[in-house]
Amino acid sequence: MIGAAEPLAARLRLPYSVILAVLGVLIGVGATFFLHTELTDALNPVAEAILDLPIRSNVFLYVFLPTLLFQATLGMNLRRMIDDWVPILMLAVVAVVVATVSVGYALAWVSALPLAACLLIGAIVSTTDPSAVVSIFRSISSPRRLARIIEGESLLNDAAAIALFGLFMGFVMLGTPDPELGDALLRFPLLIAGGAITGWLCARVAVWIMALFGRHELAQISVSVALPYLAYIGAEQIVGASGVIAVVAAGLTLNLVAPGRLPPQSWTNLRELWGVLAHWAGALIFILAALLIPRLLEEVRIGDILLVAVVIVAAVVARMVILFGLLPLLARLRLSPPVDRPYRVAILWGGLRGAVTLALALAVTESFRVPDDIQRVVGILATGFTLFTLIVQGTTLRWVIGRLGLDRLSPIDEALSRQVVAVALQTVREDLASTTENYDLSRDIVRSEAKRFGERLDEAVKTAEDSADILDRDRIALGLIVLAGHERDTIIDRVRERTISARMAEKVMSDAERLIEGARSQGRSGYQRAARRSVAYGKGFRAAVWLNRRLGISAPLAQMTTDRFELMLSQRLILRDLGGFIDGRIRRIHGRRVAELLHELLSRRIEAVETALEGLRLQYPGYAEELERRFIRRTALRLEEREYMMMREDGLIGAEVYMSLMADLGARRAAAETRPKLDIALQRTALVRQFPLFAEFSDRALRQLARGLETRYANVGEAIIRKDSAAKRVFFIASGAVELESAGQTWRLGRGEMFGQMAILMQKSVRAEAKAIAPTTLLVLDEDRFRRLLGRSKALRKAVRESAEKRGIEPSALLPPAKDAS
Incomplete structure (x- = not known):
């Protein structure tokens, strides 16, 4: 069935x-x-x-629900979800709270039910099942970002609604008729925080155990199957927090950590197994919950129908407030992507309720501590509202989407599809001609079929010419979308070949999706913005730098720097393969001008990646070579595996020999997957040694200097020194480039040069403004250390004098260096 x-x-x-x-x-x-x-x-x-x-609510809540939630977290692209965390939280958490309060107070106003029971009903019906609208959005090629927001809502709104359900269920069972809403909402964050911490701890322990079972895939899968249930039970029974939040936190943690700790194939198989489990769990929970509907509606009365109508109106109005009030406001504040009105209407009408609502209602009807009259009303209202959303909204959702025009291609996409058909048919005709020659087919048959095919081709070409009035701006945007899509497909192929590690695959894939969305929403400027972001230092990197500089905690910075190394290497590998696609495909569809522009944009991206990679090489000498050697070893293993597979298919080796060779290959591959460790302290000493200014220093003096230097990273366009600021530090450029501007003059400094010293030695405020014009790594020395260093280094004093002379400053105007106390 x-x-x-x-x-x-x-x-x-x-x-x-x-x-x-x-x-x-x-x-x-x-x-x-x-x-x-x-x-x-x-x-x-x-x-x-x-x-x-024996259908009981515990079967739904303890067996089926953890499976559904856990699988949903494993299938998400969390990096992209984090980009849209504001609208996701609005729809998932704020909307649930608003719906709970709206339904609760509306029922309390029109019925004699206590407020606690009314809020309980509101929590039960507030959780939505947007799977229907998500599947339809995917089928009509809606914006990926919109579908991702709805998926995020589907994950978190269940957790928020069930947490509120547990809160108000406690009030009803304790006989508290009118709970203080403020106190109830204050307890809500504690339920969420306790569940999140429990889920995170359980997942970290599970990943540690799974990593120990590196060669035993079934053992790893078994641990993953046990994880959501242990997290749920532990949070509910031991901690007294939300088990649903614990399951979500455990799944999110596993999704973030496991790809870097497990073999790629094991992670793929684990997710596929969970997909099957969730499919069966979702189907069973719906059918079993629907079996209960006749039982829950046995005692329905005329007055209950009015209350169902009140619930429907209150729930719809609450969702409208979020979709048509809060989301547009967030879009104006640039905290959320703009969502067009037709899509908001579709989301509103697609807010179906389902098995979770029925399961929560069943939990109320089973509790002997809940009064009988409340049990009856809760069962009828939840069931009636669910039936309305499924039968009325569910059956008309596709019709509504059609009336909104969301199932039709935009004029640009329609014109593009015509041109794609014309180019594809031209390619088919060329391949067909060579095929008929190779097989020496009858000329009469070939001539008749070629005539029919030629008529279709002529019609396609004419249709494409009729739509040739696409603006160049739109052609560029469409070409960039196609190029970024091919980049994403190339990444998938490289991951399957294990040229790119699973750890980096998600990050590189997220960057490709940002390119697609940027080009789709803002054209060329959006694509370039996403491209710059892919090589920029993020907020997490700056936080790691702060931890290393202020607290001496270097592990996060070393981890992120290692990731950045591998990311730049992976991006360079992918980008070098895109030029042929532009010439082979995009040029035939969009023409020479668009192809040349795409080549120019691609060259800029390659240059930015090379610059960032070169900066890392200069900053951490030798480490990039270690990663490149690791890449070569992994590539050699992939080629070796391919040779063994071909020999096995050709019958040159038997199954026993093949399995033995693959086992040995697997052991060597596991060793090659381990990345070399990065010691930031040692690398900084090696970096300082490369400066000509410090060539005369002994190893001991270099180590002392390295300990006194701070590392700072600057993105393109970031201000390093502002005009008229106090002079407190001297900057040495380890990699990248810096532009100085003062009194209408501009000059640029590169690797090995310094700036900021003149203001210190002249005891004046900074007159120049310095900003990075490339991803730049700086070594920073405070005033006291710089003066002592100047007193010890002849090369540094010479460099200071030469710099002063270039700027027209008499060296005698500079204050003498401090004497070295050592």
């Missing part, structure tokens, strides 16, 4: 969850009918077995 549900949903063009719910309801209604009818008694045992299934 589950196997037939998906094809049936596709054929009827309905959401998959709607089909599952209908099947479950039909089974429940059919079992009730056959049990009570006098037409036949043969099916009574089957009907009794169905109706007496």
Whole structure:
């Protein structure tokens, strides 16, 4: 039945969850009918077995729900989710709280139910199941960012709603009729924080254990299967926090950490297994929950229908406030991507409720500590609201999307598709001609078929020419989208070949997706902005630098620097393969001018990556060579594996020999996957040694100097020294380039040069403004250390005099250096 549900949903063009719910309801209604009818008694045992299934809320909450949530976290691109954390939290958390409060107070206003029970109902119906609208958005090629926001909502809103459910369920069971909403919301963050910490700890322990079982894939998968259930039970029963939050935190942690600790194939197999488990869990939870609908609606009354209508209106209005009020405000503040009104309408109508809502309602009806009248109302309202969203909204969602025009290509995409068809048919005609010659086919048949194909080609070319009025700006944007898409496909191929490690794959893939979205939303400028971001130092890197400089904690900086090394090497490998794609494909679709411009943009990206990589090489001499040797070893192993596979397919070696060779290859590959460690302290000493200014220093003096120097990283365009600021430091350029501007004059400094010393020696405020014009690494020395160093180094004193003379400053105007106390 589950196997037939998906094809049936596709054929009827309905959401998959709607089909599952209908099947479950039909089974429940059919079992009730056959049990009570006098037409036949043969099916009574089957009907009794169905109706007496031990379906309890604990089965949903402790078995099925952790599986669904955990798999959802493993399938997410967390780096891209973090970019959109503001709208995701708005839809997932704030929207849940708003819906809970709106439904709760609306029910309290029109009914005699206590406020605690009304808020409990609001928490139950506030969780949405956006899987239907996500699947439809994917089928209509909606913006990836929009689909990602909805996916993030689907993950976190369940957690937020269930945490609120547990909070208000406690009030109802304790008999607190009118809880203080402020106190309740103050306890809400504690539930979330306790669950998040529990899930993180469980996941870290699990990853450590899985790493120990490096060659035992089944053991690793078994640990991953146990993880969500242990996190859920531990948070609920031991910590007293939210088990759902613990499962989400455990899945997110595993998604971030495991790719770098597990073999790539093991991680792939683990995610595939969880995909199958989640498919079955999702289907079973929907069908089993739908079986309960006839039972929950047995005691429905006329007044209950009015309350269901109140819940529907309050829930829809609460969601409208978020979608049409808060999201546009966040977009104006540039905290969220703008979401067009048609898409917001589709999200509003696609807020279906499903199995989680029914499972929570079932938990209320099973509790003996909840009064009977509240049990009845909760079961009826939750079930009625769920049926409305599934039957009314679910069956009309695709029609609504069609009426909004979201299922049609934009004029630019339509014109592009015509040109793509024309180019593809031209390529097919060329390949077809060579094929007919190779197989020596009958000329009459070839001539007749060629005539038919030529007519189709002529029609496609004419259609493409009719749409040739696409603006060059749009052609460039479309070409950049295609180029970034090919870059993403190339990354996938390189990961499969293990040329790029799984640890870097996610980061490089995220950069490619940013390029696609930037080109799609803002054209050339968006693409260039995303390209600059891919080589820039991020906030995390600056935080690691601060930890190293202020607290002496170097591990985060060493880890991020190592990642940056490998990232730049991976990007360089990918970018060098894109030029042929521009000439072979994009030029034929968009023409020579667009192809030349794309080549220019690609050259700039390659230059930026080479500059960043060269800066790292200068900053950490020798370490880049170690990584490149590791890359060569991994490439050699991949080629060796390919040779063994070909020999096995050709029958040159048997299965036993092949398995032995692959086992040995696997051991060597595991060793090659380990990255060399980066010792920042040792590397800084080696870097200082490369400065000609310090060539006369002994090894002991160099080590002392290295300890006194601070490392600073500057992005392109970042201000290093501002005009009229106090002179306190001297900067030595380890890599990159700096531009100085003073009194209308501009000059540039490169590796091995220094700046900032004149203001210190003249005891004046800084008159020049310095900014980085390339990703730059600086070694910084404070005033006191610089003066002592100047007193010890003849080369440094000479460099200071030469610099003063270039700027027209008499060396006699400079203050003498401090005497070296050592």
